[in-house]
Amino acid sequence: xxxxxxxxxxxxxxxxxxxxxxxQVGAVVRGANGGLFAGCNVENAAYPQGCCAEAAAxxxxxxxxxxxxxxxxVMGRGEQLxxxxxxxxQRIRExxxxxxxxxxxxxxxxxxxxxxxxxxxxxxxxGHLK
Ligand code: THU
Numbered sequence: 001x002x003x004x005x006x007x008x009x010x011x012x013x014x015x016x017x018x019x020x021x022x023x024q025v026g027a028v029v030r031g032a033n034g035g036l037f038a039g040c041n042v043e044n045a046a047y048p049q050g051c052c053a054e055a056a057a058x059x060x061x062x063x064x065x066x067x068x069x070x071x072x073x074v075m076g077r078g079e080q081l082x083x084x085x086x087x088x089x090q091r092i093r094e095x096x097x098x099x100x101x102x103x104x105x106x107x108x109x110x111x112x113x114x115x116x117x118x119x120x121x122x123x124x125x126x127g128h129l130k
Contacts, residue, residue, distance in 0.1 A: 002073075005030065006109055008038045009075040012053065013107070016040035020047065025082060026075045027053035029092075031066035054088035058095065069096035072116070075105040081112055089120040098123070 013026030039056025076082030098117030
């Protein structure tokens with residue numbers, strides 16, 4: 001499953017529209033029912049309107065009728081770990097438990113796996129509003 005997610009993320013990353021930063025990102029979320037949903041970053045000449053790869057993957061998942069995330073994978077190039085930005089950690093949190101693995105990958109494959117709880121401790125989530 002991880003290899004399949006890596007392949008999907010690589011394809012998504014290569015399709016990213018990132019003419020301003022030059023930094024392409026691919027993301028894949030695995031829904032609780034096993035579906036895989038990919039996304040890429042899509043930048044915009046009005047910079048703040050750009051969209052992260054994780055946000056696109058979450059949107060694809062919701063569109064497919066899934067609302068629980070079991071696992072996340074993010075892929076970017078460069079030497080540093082490309083982990084989800086703060087806003088995307090919160091977007092993932094909406095649909096995932098603290099224990100959900102977040103795999104950080106380079107084009108060559110897996111670099112590090114963390115849990116969502118490690119990336120976003122003491123988070124605010126839907127449960128707070130119940
Ligand atoms: N980006 C993502 O898509 N996901 C991340 O986790 C980090 C950053 C995108 C946003 C922007 O298009 C580019 O990478 C540079 O910040």
